[in-house]
Amino acid sequence: MSPAVSRTARRIGLALLMLLLALAGLGYWLGTREPADPPARAAAAAPGTAHGPDESGQITRGRYLAALGNCMGCHTAARDPGQPSGRGALYAGGDALVTPYGRFHAPNLTPDREHGLGNWTQDDFWRALRHGKRPDGSLLYPAFPYTSYRHLTRADADALFAYLQSLPAVPRPNIDHELSFPYSLRPLLAYWRALYFRADAPLPSAGDTEASPQWLRGRYLTEGLAHCAECHTARNPLGALRGDAPLGGAMMPGQGWYAPPLTGEPGTGLGNWAEQDIAELLRTGLSQHGFAAGPMAESVRNGFQHASEADAKAIAHYLKRLPAGPPPAPSAVPDYGVMAQGRKLYEGLCLQCHQAKGEGLMPAWPALVGNPGVLAKAPDNLIRLVLDGGFAPATPAHPRPHGMPPFGPTLSDADIAAVATYVRNSWGNSASPVTLPEVRRVRDRLR
Incomplete structure (x- = not known):
């Protein structure tokens, strides 16, 4: 050269x-970068300052908002034998969240100065919710759903902070995240955020073009505080919410549960639900179309059951105005022998509760006809309930809900595939047959 x-x-x-x-x-x-924020509506509290009487109602308001957002679900450990309740101390840090990228540990939100938010200000808390940053400017992983919380108003953020600061300080140390390489390199989050996060992104506008006060309230709760998209919207390989099918249903990564569509598809979504059905499920855990199970049962138990009637109806009003997603691809025709085996099992084990035509017997046993949990694109929830059983959440409306017994110890994988295929393809239901590998995958996860 x-x-x-x-x-x-x-x-x-x-x-x-x-x-x-x-x-x-x-x-x-x-x-x-941090876009300009709206001004604070209240003076920032001094770090670690104990709140006095709730004269303005801000703490009460914050407690309500924390319930609707199910903050307890991540930030309170499900089990702690050392606590009188058997659960961990309230908001003192939660259990590990298992994801394809590793294990995330929710931090302590009590006003403990060493391990919690005792040295935070209102502005620090707002920055975490709005911009996904710690007080020192380091970036938070989006396992903390600031991608949804960015839509909260400053007034609601301040009320949440006031409530958390009113809690007893618990000196529970935080646990470092356990992430695989390269996700453990926190500075790389900047490039993820450059691609997928804008703090000042507007709320979605699809749906009701009239934008009534009820629709606006429902959108604010659904897309912001309740962060429904974090479970019910599919993600890309880097964990960002996909924009092509918002609230269109998704497997929850690392959780083994399928969050069904909240859009208007008949059968698999909310197309056949009335607004009252949706509001009833949120506040009671039950509706004529099914019951809340898995993570949704937790959301009802910790949060939605405390929603006011007006807020539950607002969420339902907003969801019912979401457009339906694309129709599902035609499903395969189930094998005649499998259907015959499934029918025999159903009549022997399931008919007494769920009735001869799958119509159920409310409020004790939900219908299987038109049930999104039965007809879901991914049959994991149905398989899991047959294997492991389960209960609807206990709420004031149904303090002692009936349960589904576990059949995993007594039925073979072939039996479970057969009975699940039968209920997905009987009485007008039509969905893909359940296969042996699908049952084995779910059973292995539960071991």
């Missing part, structure tokens, strides 16, 4: 390196 060509190659290489560094710098800036 001649000297002139060599010099040209070096110059091109240097220019490309400088371009890459410039792009990397731009990406990092885009991922860490």
